[in-house]
Amino acid sequence: KAGVTQTPRYLIKTRGQQVTLSCSPISGHRSVSWYQQTPGQGLQFLFEYFSETQRNKGNFPGRFSGRQFSNSRSEMNVSTLELGDSALYLCASSPLSGGAVGELFFGEGSRLTVL
Amino acid sequence: GESVGLHLPTLSVQEGDNSIINCAYSNSASDYFIWYKQESGKGPQFIIDIRSNMDKRQGQRVTVLLNKTVKHLSLQIAATQPGDSAVYFCAENSGGSNYKLTFGKGTLLTVNP
Numbered sequence: 001k002a003g004v005t006q007t008p009r010y011l012i013k014t015r016g017q018q019v020t021l022s023c024s025p026i027s028g029h030r031s032v033s034w035y036q037q038t039p040g041q042g043l044q045f046l047f048e049y050f051s052e053t054q055r056n057k058g059n060f061p062g063r064f065s066g067r068q069f070s071n072s073r074s075e076m077n078v079s080t081l082e083l084g085d086s087a088l089y090l091c092a093s094s095p096l097s098g099g100a101v102g103e104l105f106f107g108e109g110s111r112l113t114v115l
Numbered sequence: 116g117e118s119v120g121l122h123l124p125t126l127s128v129q130e131g132d133n134s135i136i137n138c139a140y141s142n143s144a145s146d147y148f149i150w151y152k153q154e155s156g157k158g159p160q161f162i163i164d165i166r167s168n169m170d171k172r173q174g175q176r177v178t179v180l181l182n183k184t185v186k187h188l189s190l191q192i193a194a195t196q197p198g199d200s201a202v203y204f205c206a207e208n209s210g211g212s213n214y215k216l217t218f219g220k221g222t223l224l225t226v227n228p
Contacts, residue, residue: 004158043159043206055214056215090159104216105161106151108156108157
């Protein structure tokens with residue numbers, strides 16, 4: 001069974017640009033979450049989608065947005081990039097629906113560098 | 116507020132020893148806790164979880180202990196192996212949602228052969 005796939009793995013952007021990251025969850029998983037990982041702040045929750053709806057949102061500015069498609073694939077977008085947006089962006093999928101707790105399966109991340 | 120912190124940022128052990136990684140949490144409403152392992156260049160990998168109605172849970176070579184009185188979580192790794200070398204994160208589900216985790220800063224475990 002294929003794991004969570006994130007593309008691109010590495011990318012370099014300049015301040016003011018925008019970026020779109022893609023995530024393909026494990027087949028059958030309907031919940032997709034996004035996290036930002038930086039050395040200073042660690043892993044921080046961005047948002048979570050289930051059945052194309054954003055169910056949960058973290059404390060990030062409106063420049064960070066996301067969406068989920070009917071096939072559960074998800075994208076996140078960061079507009080007007082800032083130097084501080086340089087980070088590893090991790091996507092995770094979960095097989096459980098509803099309110100049940102469950103294991104998150106993480107991808108290897110997209111490493112964004114903003115110059 | 117919601118926060119999860121680790122007592123030790125680094126831990127170095129000898130192969131075969133037992134390792135204990137500690138974590139403090141501050142949100143008394145948290146009802147689900149998870150330990151993740153992250154190897155260099157990879158995403159976090161689930162190790163073990165525990166719900167707030169339990170105080171101990173065992174897996175293969177790992178045990179998680181939860182002390183709600185002092186809001187403390189620990190991960191014990193038995194017979195630590197070089198392949199256990201990684202950064203370990205504790206995370207809590209801060210009550211409101213099961214899909215919004217608050218992660219600790221992480222502990223780097225180094226296993227010396």
